[in-house]
Amino acid sequence: MAELLGAELGEVEVTRFPDGETYVRILADVEGSRVVYVNSLQRGPNETLVETLLTLDALKDLGAREVHAVVPYMAYARQDERFKPGEAVSVTTVAKLFKALGLSSIYTVDMHLHRIRDPSALFGASFRNLTGVRELAKYVKRNHREILAKSVIVGPDEEAEQWAKVMAEDLGTEYAVLEKKRLSATEVKIEAHGANVKGKVAVIVDDIISTGGTIVEAVKALRQLGCEGALVACVHPILTGNAYPRLLKLHLLDLVGTDTVLSPISRVPIAPAIAEALRADLGFGRS
Numbered sequence: 001m002a003e004l005l006g007a008e009l010g011e012v013e014v015t016r017f018p019d020g021e022t023y024v025r026i027l028a029d030v031e032g033s034r035v036v037y038v039n040s041l042q043r044g045p046n047e048t049l050v051e052t053l054l055t056l057d058a059l060k061d062l063g064a065r066e067v068h069a070v071v072p073y074m075a076y077a078r079q080d081e082r083f084k085p086g087e088a089v090s091v092t093t094v095a096k097l098f099k100a101l102g103l104s105s106i107y108t109v110d111m112h113l114h115r116i117r118d119p120s121a122l123f124g125a126s127f128r129n130l131t132g133v134r135e136l137a138k139y140v141k142r143n144h145r146e147i148l149a150k151s152v153i154v155g156p157d158e159e160a161e162q163w164a165k166v167m168a169e170d171l172g173t174e175y176a177v178l179e180k181k182r183l184s185a186t187e188v189k190i191e192a193h194g195a196n197v198k199g200k201v202a203v204i205v206d207d208i209i210s211t212g213g214t215i216v217e218a219v220k221a222l223r224q225l226g227c228e229g230a231l232v233a234c235v236h237p238i239l240t241g242n243a244y245p246r247l248l249k250l251h252l253l254d255l256v257g258t259d260t261v262l263s264p265i266s267r268v269p270i271a272p273a274i275a276e277a278l279r280a281d282l283g284f285g286r287s
């Protein structure tokens with residue numbers, strides 16, 4: 001991102017104290033500067049969250065003029081409601097922690113904002129939720145041109161309609177949305193309700209693959225309707241537990257994600273989309 005924006009790259013040392021606590025030291029001189037801090041809440045969301053909060057607060061404390069946080073994968077966003085009595089609403093708690101830092105702005109990528117109307121108010125900073133789907137669409141165009149004429153974009157549930165629509169627009173194809181019922185954190189049931197996929201290639205697009213349950217069920221439902229092949233593209237390839245081997249067994253035409261979360265399928269860089277937004281909003285590169 002620094003290269004794309006022609007900005008100076010500062011480093012942060014992050015280690016652990018012997019008892020497991022996080023140690024952070026900013027190695028750049030940030031006094032009076034406008035700082036963009038980039039960290040995705042992946043590789044263990046608890047640790048990266050603490051690392052991020054400590055770093056952002058230190059940047060302010062060391063006299064940075066403006067601090068902008070880029071959090072490509074914002075963890076804790078899916079628990080955005082008290083689904084069962086007594087549950088902690090984690091997105092609200094995490095937002096309060098960010099709010100306390102007094103940041104200039106926050107950038108996320110396809111954050112789960114389904115029930116959050118005003119993220120700027122919740123996080124206490126100008127908030128932009130960018131999308132990685134356009135980068136995924138470019139990847140499909142570049143690498144699978146031959147399937148475009150016979151493809152249909154599929155959102156595996158109602159919430160995925162927004163991404164299916166963007167992908168369909170960019171690829172000039174139609175899209176369909178499936179119906180998903182979540183039975184537990186690891187189990188879902190999907191119905192395709194006569195989606196028009198017979199003899200076509202389904203390009204399934206979703207924001208997150210976690211256990212892989214959604215994709216497995218979606219592919220099953222689409223195959224029952226006679227779809228010829230399936231390609232899966234997701235923004236945040238979390239791939240918990242045995243999700244990756246489970247997905248490999250589906251013999252997909254391709255399985256790809258962006259690098260907001262590092263995994264064996266993170267082949268689409270998200271930096272260009274973020275750099276474009278930072279350039280437009282903060283004026284990098286302008287004289």
Ligand code: R5P
Pocket residue numbers: 157159160185186188206207208209210211212213214215
């Ligand atoms: C749900 O809201 C998301 O859009 C994904 O569909 C979901 O997180 C995928 O989870 P899993 O891979 O565990 O089915």
